[in-house]
Amino acid sequence: MADPKNRATAAAILPLVGGADNVTSVVHCMTRLRLGLRDRALVDDEALKALPSVMGVVEDDTYQIVLGPGTVARVTPEFEALVAEERTDTSAPGPGENGESAAPVPAPSPDHALTAAELASQGAALKAARKAKNATPFKLFLRRIANIFVPLIPALIGCGIIAGLNGLLINLGWLPAVTPALAAIASGFMALIAVFVGFNTAKEFGGTPSLGGAVAAIIVFPGVAKIDAFGNTLSPGQGGVLGALAAAVLAVHVEKWCRKWVPESLDVLVTPTLTVLLSGLVTIFGLMFVAGEVSTAIGTGADWLLTHTGAFAGLVLGGLFLPLVMLGLHQALIPIHTTLIEQQGFTVLLPILAMAGAGQVGCAAAVYLRLRHNHSIRNTIKSALPAGILGVGEPLIYGVSLPLGRPFVTACAGGAAGGAFVGLFSMLGDKVGSTAIGPSGWALFPLLQGNHGLGTTIAVYAGGLLVGYLVGFAATYYFGFTKTMLAELNTPAAEAAADPEKPKEPVAA
Template sequence: MSREERIAAQLVEQLGGRENIVAMACCMTRLRIDLRDLAKADLKALRKIEGVKGVVQTGGQVQVIFGPGLAQKVAEAAAGVTGVAVGEAPPVPGEAARLGSADLLRKIANVFVPLIPGIIAVGMMMALNNVLQKANLITPETTVFGYSVVGILNLLGGTFLGLLSILVGQNAAREWGGPPVMGAVGAAILLGGGNGAALTALNMVPGRGGLIGALIAGAFLGWLYRKIQRVIPESINIIVTPFLTLLIGGLIVVFVVQPVGGVLADGITKAATWLIGVGGALAGFVLAGTFLPLVMLGIHQGFTPIHMQLIETLGNTPLLPILAMAGAGQVGAALAVYVKTRDADLRRVILAALPVGILGIGEPLIYGVTLPLFRPFIGACIGAGFGGAVIAMAKVGALAMGVSGILLTLLVDKVGMYLLGLVVSYIAGFIATWLLGFDESRVTEAQSFTFGD
């Protein structure tokens, strides 16, 4: 038995057995598991499993943080143990949708978590294209075997974005308890066909509302399918339920969701630009300084549709570089702990987590260092706030998503100011944590902290 298989077996046992697991999803650093009965899970025992850096419980979902690399391997092993594929719809229709339904941000995050690898891939591809052209290593006229290099990179990095609405609608329907394909149908309706001709013929704007509209359409059709399914006799369910869902829900998507989604998308764009433009440094401080708690709870991916909407409307997202300062503030805080503590084990944890923290993956530092010690977590938030203030004043925008930390320099329009924001966050996080200090007696808890137990 491999290390990952051993960890997965222990994980399933402490979660109440394979019968208690409804659905699983995995992102860069954590495995998210929906449970039938949360009371059967032993959250304290989970944190003692090898490789576990933290445990978060929100609603009926348990998030087990492993860090980059190990999370994906354990997820695959857990799928083998339980028979529940990572990202698979729950075997009991609608059951996962009823678990923790009040946590809207968590549900939105669940829609986008399975898409993260693709978003990262296209973000890095766009970054490569951007860097090569800015360095004058390639131009639109550069060809290889007669094919435009820029054109090929645009194909590799841009094709996915055209399908993103469909995938969002699909995942939203599943999250709200219906068949994923019905959400894909709802999102496709908003696109109006291959070139939008179907909506254009109705004097409507194809794709209006962007990912916000796709999210609403998918969630609504998933919810509606589940409601209709409950009242239709089983003998005709397979035919009548999808037909009525499309007939009733499709009309609502066209005449209600499409305009409402458009208004919401426009409102989000205007609100974000107004907030950053008018609030300036103060807005940047508050946004960056309060983002780490969202990362801690695993609901930060709920901001993905907002970033994508801003990119679609403005050509960049001014919000992403501000929020990226949260990770930088934490790096500064962790460095302060490293310098101040004399605990050899804690220093090893910090050294291991710092590289990925600098790259923008903050969970190892959150659960291994700052949050267990508490005051360094506050210091990290303060450091993030100062960096966010710099970014907001400089109006730095990110041209795409997928990366954070130092890697985001490849995607921002003002590299110098973004780097200045990172440095400010590092320094402010270090100073704030140094001044706040931390309780040395809690150092041993930094390797076994669980949030939510």
């Protein structure tokens, strides 16, 4: 039975994205409803942002509506059902059919305060300009890599939390008859993650998914331990997700090559056989060894970096993560996180990168206090701040800090400070890791794991968040605004100009 609240949310979103006929694909990740659209001009961005359940919108290779963790997984099937019910063969013209862009946001002046809607428009314009400028082949490739791993995040999170719970029970000596079952539940997915990566890789690169999964399955098959590859004895799992990705990409190319010359009458027999055989041989006698060396180097490099330069590495990683997100380069880290989780049971990089969100939260709190007369921006912050604390930072980034400019830089300073704090403790021997990727902020607590007790791990991560909050707040409060910016954004006269019907507030003497 459909949930009325989620059904209502889906019903409110559908007409604002141009109706069922304008929707070509519907998927979701951890926090976003990702839509493929025929005509972007039919979307009413401002009306979507005004919906109570929508935290923000992001335009990338798909149109992404931020609904938050949990909510998006419930709204998506309702949305898909509505699309299936309402789709017709013809579509009516809608607003924006001439493809005209939104009206430019006027430059702020002392007589006009920027509202939340104007800031959001500026944020969307910055996002669109960045996308047009940076749609390079390399970044498009990174998006494809992300499309391979993002569907695996829910399983990583679920298994990671179960692994953490199992570890806690073992440490406490509770339920010894249950912990082996929990260990099997938590470890089963990770033992076969290469197969899922191979399946998704082939699907993303235009091949047959099952063939990609079949070739990747060779990597985790126990029988490879009996193979001597040029003097090197293989180990099950050698090469991990990187080997699976490479093997599946190779399988796609072999499959496409076969389709060019194999007669149609023999295609169903010859093409799958040659694809698995040729790709499998190359995987066994080449890719597994090479990918294994690369995977080992990643783990060794991450350990060395945090052990010897932890504070500095944390400063750089935490400070640059928000700009990496802006450029789309953060997607290159997804296979690295997954490799570390596969090797060590947790990724030491994610808790440091999560400090960028802490700096963003501290920044937003400072903007809220500094712009006490701009109720429009303050309302945006009030609605987006809880999501930011839980690690969903897009509404604050695109709705507040990025269009304001300087606060985005001071938010990065907060992230750098928090990252340096966590990195410092890595140098001291207390490594903090996450058993899954996806969540950050407070939502990362259930996934924390380290090389010492859980209490120490939680304390270090919480300390990093606190440092990120405080430095992000202080840097923004004292350095995030020029006098001109404050005059434009935060005067009683300007607020009255933005909303003429609202009575002016008295100015304290």
